[in-house]
């Protein structure tokens with residue numbers, strides 16, 4: 525024991541000495557804990573910022589997005605006119621068919637949900653015979669092209685007569701019926717005669733899931749112009765066979781307009797149609813979960829590029 529302190533505890537030196545040592549320790553401890561709190565606050569706010577940025581990227585990947593057709597609404601008819609691009613000028617024109625009026629339409633009243641389900645079952649049956657290793661498989665009903673692994677096979681050649689055990693005449697009758705009604709809808713919306721437009725190839729079922737792409741054939745999400753991608757298309761139509769949010773997530777169709785994207789949310793029985801030039805640049809969002817089914821049925825004004833309806837051979 526320090527006697528000088530015991531008796532003169534109030535003497536400044538000792539008093540200060542006795543108080544100073546624990547005080548310095550407490551200050552240091554206080555500074556340490558302040559540093560720790562600052563570190564935690566910094567980490568938390570960085571995490572919040574990163575999540576906010578990723579969220580905004582996912583929600584509006586490319587700026588403002590407007591929903592043209594919500595999955596939960598049943599649309600009678602929606603038509604949006606857009607100015608035609610000059611793409612049609614560089615091709616032979618077929619008056620009364622080649623687009624002078626351009627735009628996009630969506631209807632939920634031309635094909636019933638039940639019909640869409642029947643067509644989906646045809647797609648499931650056909651695609652179950654093959655399937656891409658990546659996330660996107662197709663089955664072209666006209667040519668018989670079917671994704672298998674990293675390639676395609678010709679279903680009709682591969683199965684020969686046995687194909688009659690997979691598809692029935694009613695399946696093809698349903699396709700014809702649906703194709704006819706869609707053709708009529710398009711001709712009315714664009715004010716052209718139905719007999720001036722012809723079914724064109726490819727006409728195919730698509731099945732998309734979230735499996736990672738293995739070849740470029742699986743990369744369905746790139747922005748594109750159908751007239752450029754498929755050549756003969758003047759009018760594109762898509763019939764959706766499954767429901768956004770119910771059967772799959774992601775996978776919305778996006779018209780990429782300057783200033784604001786416009787989305788179509790797939791819904792079984794929904795027909796989306798549009799002129800195939802660059803006035804309708806579009807893409808499909810990556811499917812994040814589940815399986816998305818659709819069928820593409822498109823038309824040309826050039827009779828030389830026309831095809832007959834697919835038949836059971």
Ligand SMILES: O=C(O)CCC(=O)C(=O)O
Nearest residue numbers: 730750762777808818820
């Ligand atoms: O499935 C879709 O929604 C669109 C597919 C598409 O753009 C295409 O096949 O060219």
Ligand SMILES: [Fe+2]
Nearest residue numbers: 748749750806
């Ligand atoms: Fe397309």
